[in-house]
Amino acid sequence: MLVNGEPEDRVPVSDRGFQYGDGLFETIAVREGEPVRWERHLARLGLGCERLGIPPPDARVLREEARRLSHGRERAVLKLVYTRGPSPRGYAPPVSPTPTRALIVSEWPSHRASPPEEGVAVCLCRQRLAANARLAGIKHLNRLEQILARAEWRDEYAEGLMLNARGDIVDGTMSNVFAVLDDVLVTPEIVDCGVAGVMRNLVLQRAAALGIPCRVRALALVDLRRAHEIFLTNSVIGVLPVGRFEERAVAVGAVTRALRRAIAEDDNDVARRA
Numbered sequence: 113m114l115v116n117g118e119p120e121d122r123v124p125v126s127d128r129g130f131q132y133g134d135g136l137f138e139t140i141a142v143r144e145g146e147p148v149r150w151e152r153h154l155a156r157l158g159l160g161c162e163r164l165g166i167p168p169p170d171a172r173v174l175r176e177e178a179r180r181l182s183h184g185r186e187r188a189v190l191k192l193v194y195t196r197g198p199s200p201r202g203y204a205p206p207v208s209p210t211p212t213r214a215l216i217v218s219e220w221p222s223h224r225a226s227p228p229e230e231g232v233a234v235c236l237c238r239q240r241l242a243a244n245a246r247l248a249g250i251k252h253l254n255r256l257e258q259i260l261a262r263a264e265w266r267d268e269y270a271e272g273l274m275l276n277a278r279g280d281i282v283d284g285t286m287s288n289v290f291a292v293l294d295d296v297l298v299t300p301e302i303v304d305c306g307v308a309g310v311m312r313n314l315v316l317q318r319a320a321a322l323g324i325p326c327r328v329r330a331l332a333l334v335d336l337r338r339a340h341e342i343f344l345t346n347s348v349i350g351v352l353p354v355g356r357f358e359e360r361a362v363a364v365g366a367v368t369r370a371l372r373r374a375i376a377e378d379d380n381d382v383a384r385r386a
């Protein structure tokens with residue numbers, strides 16, 4: 113673990129990330145000693161800094177530190193946490209903040225090594241996402257909604273899907289969701305809540321390149337319950353097929369398989385270039 117470039121495993125209690133969740137994070141796959149899709153993650157981090165009014169990090173320094181932690185690791189997970197830094201007591205942000213950057217590398221999760229071919233089981237969470245357009249899309253440190261949602265199940269499901277106040281599907285506690293409806297690939301729009309995932313955007317690009325009709329729109333719960341295919345995405349799981357939503361079996365169909373292959377090929381290209 114590195115904190116501001118130094119080997120360290122703690123931050124001051126005065127740090128606003130600790131005190132208020134005043135900051136951002138990125139979760140990045142590591143392959144062959146290199147953070148994968150680094151520029152995409154850095155772009156979203158930059159958007160988050162702009163939204164929150166935090167001075168952006170030095171991209172060169174951040175890249176060097178990420179490579180330093182990733183070096184020699186065949187496969188791992190790199191988490192980047194970037195906060196507004198320390199400040200006196202109170203909500204008012206400092207006029208000239210000194211941001212804190214922390215990078216943590218972890219072993220690749222063993223349960224992600226080979227997902228079942230028939231797909232995973234997914235539930236619907238009771239906890240809903242509150243609307244806040246300014247925070248929609250970015251990965252801010254306030255994750256209490258996701259924590260409360262994740263507490264609703266133990267190990268019987270791989271993921272839980274979350275609704276907004278209107279009752280539409282937004283995303284999972286740690287993933288974005290896609291559904292195939294009437295031969296069209298649909299993913300929820302990220303307007304007033306939810307995270308616009310790096311892998312979500314990549315899947316949309318790959319689907320377009322493959323000639324798969326795509327739409328980004330509101331996804332009603334009734335639509336998801338009749339979907340021909342469902343899959344989840346994030347930077348660690350890639351494209352993860354869903355085989356059961358609530359009590360209904362869902363087929364792992366041609367669109368899901370095609371996009372899994374496309375993302376696997378993209379991963380291999382990244383590894384070869386490293």
